Amino acid sequence: MLKKLIAVVVTSFVLLTLPSQAVENNEAKIKASLGKLGLEVESIAPSKMDNLYEAFTNQGMFYTSADGKFLIQGKVYEISADGISSLTEESLAKVRIEGMEKFEGSMIVFPAKDEKYQMTVFTDLTCGYCRKLHNQMGSYNDLGITVRYLAYPRGGLQSQSFSDIRSVWCSDDQQRAMTNAKGGSQVEQKVCSLPVADQYDFGKKIGVSGTPAIMLDDGMMLPGYKTPEQMQQIFQSYSVKKSG
Known part of the structure; x- marks a missing residue:
């Protein structure tokens, strides 16, 4: 036995x-x-x-x-009785969530006074729609949307756009430096130990191909510019799905 x-x-x-x-x-x-x-x-x-x-x-x-x-x-993609879903996006969403947690302490944040939602945006100083988004910061905040920035210099790590955006991150007043730079002001060059290059590398890994690229808390990514009202509708629809 x-x-x-x-x-x-x-x-x-x-x-x-x-x-x-x-x-x-x-x-x-x-x-x-x-x-x-x-x-x-x-x-x-x-x-x-x-x-x-x-x-x-x-x-x-x-x-x-x-x-x-x-x-x-x-x-x-996976086809099921419920429809079609992207397995790739589901897997990348998990990686994006981990990255957002990793870089949470090094983002430049424009908080809403009465925060209801938050979006994390890969941004570049020279992209027109990034500037348009930033010019509407007050409207996002008024709708309860906190905007958190990650750096994504489209020219790469050897470009002037990287040197400029790194300098914004290294400024004593990051918010003012970001606003001035996106307004077209010359950027005072600075270097520091903040992980700006790592943010760019992270963006490349998770599918960012242009700016602005917006990430939601669940790791899903929305490519391209969205108005404050569009983002509010997106967040509200997400809330309805979760409650349902």
Whole structure:
């Protein structure tokens, strides 16, 4: 009886460890394969689709076969009785939430006095719609919307736009510096240890391709400019969905 019990336990252990070992082997293959392309893999997870893995890298989200021989860049959707949903956006939303938590202490914030909602915006100093959004800051705040800025210099980390936006972040009065810079004033150049470059890299990883890019608290991202009234309607519709 004891021998049978031991055999059952050992068999169960083997069955439990085999899938884990298989996943680890697949992850090693995927990392090695993507490494040949210069992609640094930060995390790997099986997707809902059989034999397809999500690989989150320094260049964003990719999909690969289990052996790492096939690479897909794009979005994966799930079709169900309830409709169609983007599995890619669902996965990226989780990463965005983690990033917003990480950078919460280094954002430039324009708080609403009577805060009802908050939106996190990847911004650039030279983009016209970023300036339009900022010019309406009072209207967003009056509707109870707090605006939190993350830096996304569209010219990249070697550009003057990066030097300028870093200088805004490094200013003693960040809000005034942001307002002046978006109004067209020359930016006094400054350097500090705030993670402005890291914010830009984070944006690239999570799918930001232009500014402004607006993130909601649940990690969903809205590309492009939205008026204060449009944002209020979006937040209100979200509230209705949650309560329903």
